[in-house]
Amino acid sequence: MTPFRTLGARPWMADQVRRDDMASGRRFGVPAQAIALRIFLVVATVLFSLLYVAYATRMNASTLSPSAFFCSINAFSRASSDWRPLQEPGLLWFNTAFLVFCSLVYLGADHAAAKKNTRQLKNAMILVGILSISFLIGQLLVWQQLNAAGFFARANPSYGFFYMLTGIHGLHLIGGLVFWAILTVRLFQGASPHSLAVNIRLCGQYWHYLLVVWVAIFLLLLLT
Amino acid sequence: MAKATPTDIDDLETADLPEMDLYHPKSFLTKWVFSQDAKVIALQYATTATLIGLVALVLSWLMRLQLGFPDSFDFIAPTDYYQYITMHGMIMVIYLLTALFLGGFGNYLIPLMIGARDMVFPYMNMLSYWIYLAAVLLLAATFFVPGGPTGAGWTLYPPQAILSGTPGREWGIVLMLASLALFIVGFTMGGLNYVITVLQARARGMTLMRMPLTIWGIFVATILALLAFPSLFVSVIMLLFDRLLNTSFFMPHIIEFGEKLQYGGGSPILFQHLFWFFGHPEVYIVAVPAFGIVSDLIATHARKNIFGYRMMVWAILIIGLLSFVVWAHHMYVSGMNPYFGFFFATSTLIIAVPTAIKVYNWVLTLWRGNIHLSLPMLFAIGFIITFINGGITGLFLGNVIVDVPLSDTMFVVAHFHMVMGVAPILVVFGAIYHWFPLITGRWLNQTLGHLHFWITFVGAYAIYFPMHYLGFMGVPRRYYSLGETAFIPDSVADLNKFITLAALVVGAAQIVFIFNLIYSIFWGRKAERNPWKATTLEWQTETMPPRHGNFGPQLPRVYRWAYDYSVPGAKDDFIPQNQPPAPDEEAAPTGAPPS
Numbered sequence: 001m002t003p004f005r006t007l008g009a010r011p012w013m014a015d016q017v018r019r020d021d022m023a024s025g026r027r028f029g030v031p032a033q034a035i036a037l038r039i040f041l042v043v044a045t046v047l048f049s050l051l052y053v054a055y056a057t058r059m060n061a062s063t064l065s066p067s068a069f070f071c072s073i074n075a076f077s078r079a080s081s082d083w084r085p086l087q088e089p090g091l092l093w094f095n096t097a098f099l100v101f102c103s104l105v106y107l108g109a110d111h112a113a114a115k116k117n118t119r120q121l122k123n124a125m126i127l128v129g130i131l132s133i134s135f136l137i138g139q140l141l142v143w144q145q146l147n148a149a150g151f152f153a154r155a156n157p158s159y160g161f162f163y164m165l166t167g168i169h170g171l172h173l174i175g176g177l178v179f180w181a182i183l184t185v186r187l188f189q190g191a192s193p194h195s196l197a198v199n200i201r202l203c204g205q206y207w208h209y210l211l212v213v214w215v216a217i218f219l220l221l222l223l224t
Numbered sequence: 225m226a227k228a229t230p231t232d233i234d235d236l237e238t239a240d241l242p243e244m245d246l247y248h249p250k251s252f253l254t255k256w257v258f259s260q261d262a263k264v265i266a267l268q269y270a271t272t273a274t275l276i277g278l279v280a281l282v283l284s285w286l287m288r289l290q291l292g293f294p295d296s297f298d299f300i301a302p303t304d305y306y307q308y309i310t311m312h313g314m315i316m317v318i319y320l321l322t323a324l325f326l327g328g329f330g331n332y333l334i335p336l337m338i339g340a341r342d343m344v345f346p347y348m349n350m351l352s353y354w355i356y357l358a359a360v361l362l363l364a365a366t367f368f369v370p371g372g373p374t375g376a377g378w379t380l381y382p383p384q385a386i387l388s389g390t391p392g393r394e395w396g397i398v399l400m401l402a403s404l405a406l407f408i409v410g411f412t413m414g415g416l417n418y419v420i421t422v423l424q425a426r427a428r429g430m431t432l433m434r435m436p437l438t439i440w441g442i443f444v445a446t447i448l449a450l451l452a453f454p455s456l457f458v459s460v461i462m463l464l465f466d467r468l469l470n471t472s473f474f475m476p477h478i479i480e481f482g483e484k485l486q487y488g489g490g491s492p493i494l495f496q497h498l499f500w501f502f503g504h505p506e507v508y509i510v511a512v513p514a515f516g517i518v519s520d521l522i523a524t525h526a527r528k529n530i531f532g533y534r535m536m537v538w539a540i541l542i543i544g545l546l547s548f549v550v551w552a553h554h555m556y557v558s559g560m561n562p563y564f565g566f567f568f569a570t571s572t573l574i575i576a577v578p579t580a581i582k583v584y585n586w587v588l589t590l591w592r593g594n595i596h597l598s599l600p601m602l603f604a605i606g607f608i609i610t611f612i613n614g615g616i617t618g619l620f621l622g623n624v625i626v627d628v629p630l631s632d633t634m635f636v637v638a639h640f641h642m643v644m645g646v647a648p649i650l651v652v653f654g655a656i657y658h659w660f661p662l663i664t665g666r667w668l669n670q671t672l673g674h675l676h677f678w679i680t681f682v683g684a685y686a687i688y689f690p691m692h693y694l695g696f697m698g699v700p701r702r703y704y705s706l707g708e709t710a711f712i713p714d715s716v717a718d719l720n721k722f723i724t725l726a727a728l729v730v731g732a733a734q735i736v737f738i739f740n741l742i743y744s745i746f747w748g749r750k751a752e753r754n755p756w757k758a759t760t761l762e763w764q765t766e767t768m769p770p771r772h773g774n775f776g777p778q779l780p781r782v783y784r785w786a787y788d789y790s791v792p793g794a795k796d797d798f799i800p801q802n803q804p805p806a807p808d809e810e811a812a813p814t815g816a817p818p819s
Contacts, residue, residue: 161468
């Protein structure tokens, strides 16, 4: 089933015809929504990687020569740039903790779904919602703190990137909350934990992914 | 495919969904408006794309009127002209071609051709269309806001795109960027659906290498789009920040009318890199589905198996891969590091190899085929010729040293219109003439169709061949009028008049086509089932047009590849994919010669 073997098949030859006739028509033995999530995560990774590249490039952009692009992309240095490092508000550490707890709670939710423990699962899902919304509120507070201190997006490109990165990350989390809400409503309407187990696991994977993205963003902000 | 074991038979809920478990529309509203049936969504996509495309067609008329007869039309001011250019380009590339190939043909053909009842996520599919519609409406709204649509050029380059001298600086650019962001969100929903449906919902026996090339083209183009659109998304959001929040991501220090703006330090080149990292794959997002569709049109209408099926698949994949490493050939004159020019020229020229393989294979499929000069075939042949012409000028422009003098001239305009304007739209027309009987159960009027083909085909050459020449003369693109320029002779004005007249006629022929579409839906001659005697599954449905759920109580089972035409010893000159093998057929190889 390697890609090269698949692409090397001669579908018109008799022996291949016999093999092909047995094919079920599916490429992967996992539910469609699991593949959907994985493909979406690839797309989101492309998005965040490009933001990373844009960040590094803008940081190194010389004020005089635009042709310097790509020449020093690997060095996170700030030579001859108007870049001023961001002063990270301490609140960001709290917000990071919210997301870490979210991921941990999801692990518990998986466990509860596997053990068909409805009460525990309900608690876990509610906790995920509270923690996620706390994270979002925390991020909004950071925005407000920075703004109050006179650092809105236009203060420096580093602040511009901060608002954009946190904004796009937050929107992804809100998108995840839509699916979380659907699952939670179904759970409280009496759906069995077993029937929701796969989707809850996938939701958890999305949250883990957003945690990784957030840590990557936070590290980028701290290191530059 | 090494082991002949059926995989995950228990796990087949998608492919073998019985009909009653499907989503069923209950009212007119859920059947035709908020429908989750991929076929209806496809028609919604196609109609919306065509309508906004007509706007872009009218804009091109207006531009040509100005270029052909400068100073004759009072209602076209220079700012209007820039707005026409911008909107024409953006609509045609994104809102018409991308939406039509993937949203339109993708939605209609993927489930039918792979033998599925519907897309895997019908609700998300519906959402995808409605977000696309919102994006189109937002775009159209820019015509009515104060200041009108943006006149930044379809590439929206900063800093000029958001400076006060550019038309549409207040509202136009903001709405355009918002509309693009919406389009990307909507497309991502649709795109996930197309990819997963192809991977997981194929009928039994439909291996990846038994899929028709149409599906391969749409599949690979969707993957390209999923990976390329994030780049546009990033550039759009960052530009929106620069415009609305006065950040300086892209904006350098600028003095405007003697006044220093509060921008500074940004990199306009960064925008160009992000934009073209999307923009070049976009060319193939449009071209690759066209490659696939044209392969099927040629095989069906020449009654011959496609030459080099495997190589066609590989070429599509290699083109897709390479399309991500050529983007900076759009930026040779941007002032980027010259060493990059060398790299990107090389990678650009390498793309000619898989592309040429495809062209050879189309021609070799026609070779000694039983060629029926039906309308789809005419359009397919027109595509091959046009694609060769447009591709060859691409080789010119791919070289740094040739590109530098030709950059920003009409030569570039002629090149990209040939290769990604005329060529793909010829395939769109061919595909519509081919699948119209399936979609509506009626024929398009053939006389009007021939009129449409010949005027479009010959007219396109009347427009774009002379335009190459204008480019060689040094006529710049995007200029409202040429004025008194020493190096441009008077004959250029005559040629411009000729091109304008040709453009008006070609545009009028499209109106005839639209009339033919509307007329034939209601009053066209009734078509019999599988009128082209095609092998692929979409023609083997119980009813034509296919009902909701596509196939009858039983999903089709696939026994052969999509190109069993003129098989020696077979009763007919085609064997449908779902026809079980005859008892004596078992041992012998099917139609194609071994390769």
